[in-house]
Amino acid sequence: AATLIDGRAVAQRVREQVAADVAVFTAETGDQPGLATVLVGDDPASAVYVANKRRACVAAGIADLHAHLPADVSQDELVAHIQKLNADPQVSGILLQLPVPAHLDANLLVELISPDKDVDGLTAVSAGRLAQGVPGLRPCTPSGVIELLDHHDVELQGAEAVIVGRSDLVGKPLIHLLLQRNATVTVCHSRTRDLPAVARRADVLVAAVGVPRLIGADAVKPGATVIDVGINRLEEGLVGDVDFDAVREVAGLITPVPGGVGPMTIALLLRNTLTAARLQRGL
Numbered sequence: 292a293a294t295l296i297d298g299r300a301v302a303q304r305v306r307e308q309v310a311a312d313v314a315v316f317t318a319e320t321g322d323q324p325g326l327a328t329v330l331v332g333d334d335p336a337s338a339v340y341v342a343n344k345r346r347a348c349v350a351a352g353i354a355d356l357h358a359h360l361p362a363d364v365s366q367d368e369l370v371a372h373i374q375k376l377n378a379d380p381q382v383s384g385i386l387l388q389l390p391v392p393a394h395l396d397a398n399l400l401v402e403l404i405s406p407d408k409d410v411d412g413l414t415a416v417s418a419g420r421l422a423q424g425v426p427g428l429r430p431c432t433p434s435g436v437i438e439l440l441d442h443h444d445v446e447l448q449g450a451e452a453v454i455v456g457r458s459d460l461v462g463k464p465l466i467h468l469l470l471q472r473n474a475t476v477t478v479c480h481s482r483t484r485d486l487p488a489v490a491r492r493a494d495v496l497v498a499a500v501g502v503p504r505l506i507g508a509d510a511v512k513p514g515a516t517v518i519d520v521g522i523n524r525l526e527e528g529l530v531g532d533v534d535f536d537a538v539r540e541v542a543g544l545i546t547p548v549p550g551g552v553g554p555m556t557i558a559l560l561l562r563n564t565l566t567a568a569r570l571q572r573g574l
């Protein structure tokens with residue numbers, strides 16, 4: 292059976308390293324990095340996500356600069372708020388928690404965020420910097436995938452990497468992150484003709500789809516590394532996009548859900564906030 296990748300343990304190590312690096316940064320510059328979270332409205336899931344991010348900031352020595360705006364806030368008020376954060380030197384990173392209420396234009400609001408403060412890596416400028424391989428802020432979840440692979444010394448150079456899913460948040464950024472490591476990258480999506488046949492080529496298979504247990508044992512090459520980004524809430528609990536019980540018999544390394552990629556996202560958000568603070572000082 293496959294070796295399990297312990298995302299909680301790797302995330303904890305990343306968080307400890309970020310905390311140590313933040314302490315050095317603060318001692319050297321006299322400035323504490325700060326993350327400005329923006330929560331709009333009262334969606335309970337979003338409130339929990341933001342609370343977790345804020346707690347993680349405090350634990351890492353990052354200033355917790357939070358704003359909670361009412362669900363009926365106008366687009367203009369939110370634009371003004373983001374512009375104020377862009378101009379505030381105490382603010383290293385800006386995180387607009389999505390989704391925002393339907394009367395707001397989420398795309399326009401995200402694009403307003405200064406690229407050097409875009410800790411979610413979601414703006415067009417951040418996507419362009421990633422595609423061109425120049426310094427910038429990378430989306431947290433795909434960076435967390437690379438971090439897990441590196442932690443387990445998974446060889447990427449020359450490897451066949453297959454990504455299932457092409458979202459702007461996960462699948463597409465992973466294309467570039469894996470290309471930069473000299474993997475041979477294939478992307479599958481909902482129109483892919485024979486998904487198991489393509490996926491079976493993979494030395495490294497990443498599933499980011501949102502379909503419970505889409506990836507079965509027939510889609511996995513023996514010994515492959517399987518990274519499951521999917522988080523699907525079923526009555527039985529959280530399950531990934533990979534049929535874990537079947538695939539673990541075939542794979543060499545595999546992430547569980549929960550406890551795999553999930554915990555990495557916040558850890559990389561903290562690292563991005565420190566990176567943002569450095570970018571703003573030209574470091």
Ligand code: NAD
Nearest residue numbers: 432456457458461480481499500501520521522552553556
């Ligand atoms: P998305 O819905 O934006 O994109 C899904 C992608 O999967 C699309 O590109 C689509 O073409 C592809 N797809 C859909 N059905 C398919 C099929 N039957 N076969 C092959 N491809 C198919 O999703 P997303 O934002 O990338 O998220 C994917 C999953 O990852 C979700 O379960 C989400 O909850 C999870 N997720 C987890 C984290 C985390 O761990 N922190 C972060 C982001 C997303």
